[in-house]
Amino acid sequence: MKNYLVLAAFCTVPFLQASAQDKPKHEDTEFYTPVPPVITPGAISGAAPSDAIILFDGKNLDHWLSVNDRGPAKWLVKDGIITVDKSTGNIETKQAFTNYQLHIEWFIPKNITGEGQARGNSGLFLASTGKGDDGYELQILDSYQNKTYTNGQAASVYKQTTPLVNANKKPGEWQTYDVIWTAPVFYKDGSLKSPARVTVLFNGVLVQNNFELTGPTQYIGRPSYTKAHGASPIKLQSHGDKSEPISFRNIWIREL
Secondary structure (H helix, E strand, O other): OHHHHHHHHHHHHHHHHHHHHHOOOHHHHOOOOOOOOOOOOOOOOOOOOOOOEEEEOOOOOOOEEEOOOOOEOOOEEEOOEEEOOOOOOOEEEOOOEOOEEEEEEEEOOOOOOOOOOOOOOEEEEEEEOOOOOOEEEEEEOOOOOOOOOHHHOOOOEOOOEOOOOOOOOOOOOEEEEEEEEEOOEEOOOOOEEEOOEEEEEEOOEEEEEEEEOOOOOOOOOOOOOOOOOOOEOOEEOOOOOOOOOOEEEEEEEEEO
């Protein structure tokens, strides 16, 4: 019996030592790499951080081109803002993007007329995939006390989903979209690997929460991923309605 007790005591010592050594420590879950790069945030809300690409600085449209003829963008630049020229069609960025954070501010004229979709209609195409209105559209519209189909109001992913809330300001006030875009990914054979996703803050309010798109925008019919693509420009729409043209300012992007 004594031998068994001695053996048991002998076996217990290293077990206790091992237990003490394996006891979790706060350092076990702390790491020091990778070190995030340092950037300088904008001095005021909405201002571009130091690593942003400035797509419109209030001076010119050097970062944009006309979708119709691939020449210089012809919208009006005056007093630090861009105003849509409906006679010259859509414009898009010269540079193509995949995943990004985008800030853009837009303005519906105070004297806007019309109703429904004919009231300050435009669109922010988060990835432009061709001429005309090809791409993935985040709707721009006066949706302040203006009734229309809800998946076509401001901050909707057009014809796919409604915004979580209506965060519109009155016409005559500047409005803001802050967008996180995750581009779709395709296999080499052109089939879909992962769909596009988008998160949108509208005037600081969450209105699209990592929404999964079912394909590019379709005015008629259901969207689907029928054409593989890579990095794409960002497009602003010159809509054909007869209401007063809308304006944009302070457009910047951060590639992710």
